[in-house]
Amino acid sequence: MSGGLRDIGFDNDRYIRLQSERIRERIDQFGGKLYLEFGGKIFDDTHASRVLPGFRPDSKLTMLTELKDQAEIIITINAGDIEKNKFRGDLGITYDMEVLRLIDAFRDKGMYVGSVVLTQYNTQAAADVFYNRLVSLGVKVYRHYPISGYPSNIPLIVSEEGYGRNEYVETSRSLVVVTAPGPGSGKMATCLSQLYHENRRGVKAGYAKFETFPVWNLPLRHPVNISYEAATADLNDVNMIDPFHLEAYGVTTINYNRDVEAFPVLNAILERVSGSSPYRSPTDMGVNMAGSCIVDDDTVRAAASREIVRRYYRVLCERRKGQADDASVFKLEMLMNQAGLSSDSRPTVAAALAKSAETGVHSMAMEMNDRTILTGKASPLLSAPSALLLNALKHLAGIPDDITLISPLIIGPVQELKVDYLGNVNPRLHSDEVLVALSICATNDDIAKKAFEQLPGLKGCEVHSSVMLSAVDEDVYRKLGVNLTCEPRYQTNCLYHGQRMI
Numbered sequence: 001m002s003g004g005l006r007d008i009g010f011d012n013d014r015y016i017r018l019q020s021e022r023i024r025e026r027i028d029q030f031g032g033k034l035y036l037e038f039g040g041k042i043f044d045d046t047h048a049s050r051v052l053p054g055f056r057p058d059s060k061l062t063m064l065t066e067l068k069d070q071a072e073i074i075i076t077i078n079a080g081d082i083e084k085n086k087f088r089g090d091l092g093i094t095y096d097m098e099v100l101r102l103i104d105a106f107r108d109k110g111m112y113v114g115s116v117v118l119t120q121y122n123t124q125a126a127a128d129v130f131y132n133r134l135v136s137l138g139v140k141v142y143r144h145y146p147i148s149g150y151p152s153n154i155p156l157i158v159s160e161e162g163y164g165r166n167e168y169v170e171t172s173r174s175l176v177v178v179t180a181p182g183p184g185s186g187k188m189a190t191c192l193s194q195l196y197h198e199n200r201r202g203v204k205a206g207y208a209k210f211e212t213f214p215v216w217n218l219p220l221r222h223p224v225n226i227s228y229e230a231a232t233a234d235l236n237d238v239n240m241i242d243p244f245h246l247e248a249y250g251v252t253t254i255n256y257n258r259d260v261e262a263f264p265v266l267n268a269i270l271e272r273v274s275g276s277s278p279y280r281s282p283t284d285m286g287v288n289m290a291g292s293c294i295v296d297d298d299t300v301r302a303a304a305s306r307e308i309v310r311r312y313y314r315v316l317c318e319r320r321k322g323q324a325d326d327a328s329v330f331k332l333e334m335l336m337n338q339a340g341l342s343s344d345s346r347p348t349v350a351a352a353l354a355k356s357a358e359t360g361v362h363s364m365a366m367e368m369n370d371r372t373i374l375t376g377k378a379s380p381l382l383s384a385p386s387a388l389l390l391n392a393l394k395h396l397a398g399i400p401d402d403i404t405l406i407s408p409l410i411i412g413p414v415q416e417l418k419v420d421y422l423g424n425v426n427p428r429l430h431s432d433e434v435l436v437a438l439s440i441c442a443t444n445d446d447i448a449k450k451a452f453e454q455l456p457g458l459k460g461c462e463v464h465s466s467v468m469l470s471a472v473d474e475d476v477y478r479k480l481g482v483n484l485t486c487e488p489r490y491q492t493n494c495l496y497h498g499q500r501m502i
Contacts, residue, residue: 009299010054010290018289020066023208026287027070027174029278030206033198035191036287038179039211043105048212050483051227051304052290060212064177065109071175072114073106075099076185079118079127079143088182096130098181103139114176115140115169119186122146142167144186144193151265158272163196183235188266195273206278207270209259209285214239216253216283217291223304223339225254230311230335233328245281253283306462306483308332308339309346313485317468320488346485348464351375353487356466362491364388366482367462368395378428381411384465385473386434392461393438396454397447405448406437431476458482467491 376388
C-alpha cells in the first residue's frame, strides 16, 4: 500500500467546476428543467474524502452552491421509516430528525428547500405526526402513495391511479435536487412521479442521477470501486459492467446491480411518461465526474485499500455487537481477497496487538501522517484512547515523552468527581475528559497550549485498538477525523457494555 498518507490524489477544484458544468449541460438537454436524483451524502461525505485524498467532505454541497440560483431541494422520506423509527447509524438520529437537520444545513448554505415528500404514505400515525410538525414549521409537505405492482406494472404506475394519485410537488426552479436521509426513501419514484405530472401540464422536464460510487470510468476491480462494495455490504450492492452501455456503445463502464436491474423498467416508464427515453444505459443517466478528477492513481489506490481494511474491521465489530451477520463478514473477506489485502496491510494492527501483549492491558496504535507509529496503553490515570491522544499531540508539538501535559492536581479532582459524585466505577479519564483537562491546562501552561494546538494535525491519522472502544471515545476520535479500527472484542466479559465501560 504505497503512497503518502497526506498525498493528494484528487483535484477538488476541478471536480467542482466539471461537475457543475455537467449538470448545467443536462438541464439544457431537457429544455430547462431537470429532476436530479442525488444519491449518497451531500454533507460530510467522509467515505469519499478517505478514498479520494483531496476530495473535501463538503465538495458536493460546494458544487451545488455554485448552482444555488437555479436549484431547489426536495427531501423525500419513506413514511414507513418514520413509523419504524429508522435511524442513521453514523449520526445516531432518526430519519425524521435527519430531515430537519438537512433542512437547516441547506438553509445555512443559502440553498432553497422547496418541500418534503412523504413517500409510501399509507396513513401511518407517526407519519401524520411528522407531517403536522413540518406544516407547523412552515415547511411544504406532499404525500405520495404506494402503487400496487410497483415497479413492474407500468400501465398502472403511469396512470391516474398510479403517479396520478400522488400530490404534485410545486417547484419553481430549473434544477430540482431530490435527496433523502438514507436509501429506500423514494427519490427515484418522486422524480418519475414529477415527470408524469409535468408532462400532463405541458412542461418539458428530464431526469438524471447523481451517484459518486461506483465510479463509472474506473476499472471494475479498482480499489475505489471495491471500497464502495465494502461500504455497502449490508445492502448487498455488487459492482458490475453496465451491459446496456457495452451493447449500445461498445464501451466498458461500471455501475451497480440495482441500477442495472432497474434500468429496463425505468426506461419503459420514461418512454411511457414522455413518449421516448433519452437514455440507452444506466451509465447514460449519470452525471458524476469524480473519475475525471483523479490526478494520482497510486495515491487513490492506496487510500481506497486502507478503507477496505477499515470496513472489514468495522463489520467484524458490528457482528460482535449483534448489528451485522456472517454474510456481511464473508463479503468483506471476499473483497479483501480480491484487492490482495489482509489485516497486515494496516500497520497499526500489529503495533496495537504487540503493545497489548507486552503490557497485558488495553493498548492502541496510531500511524501519524509522517508514517511514525505511536502507541498508548491504559493506566490508573488514563484510558488507552486518552494516553494515545496525548502521545500523538506531544509528537506533533515536539514535546519530549517525559513531560507531563496535564497536572495531577487537575486529574485528581476529575477522578474524584467521576467516582465519588457521579457513580462511575472506572476512575480513568476518557478521551473527552482528557481533552477538556488539557484545554484547562493550556490557559496558563505554554507547553500544554502548544500540544492542544496540534489537534487539527490528527485528522487523517490511522488508529487501531486492541479492544472495541466505548461510544464516547469512538465519537471523539470520529470528530477529530481519525480513521479508527478495533479488534472485535470487549475489554471485559460483562453482558452489558455502556458508553464508558473501558
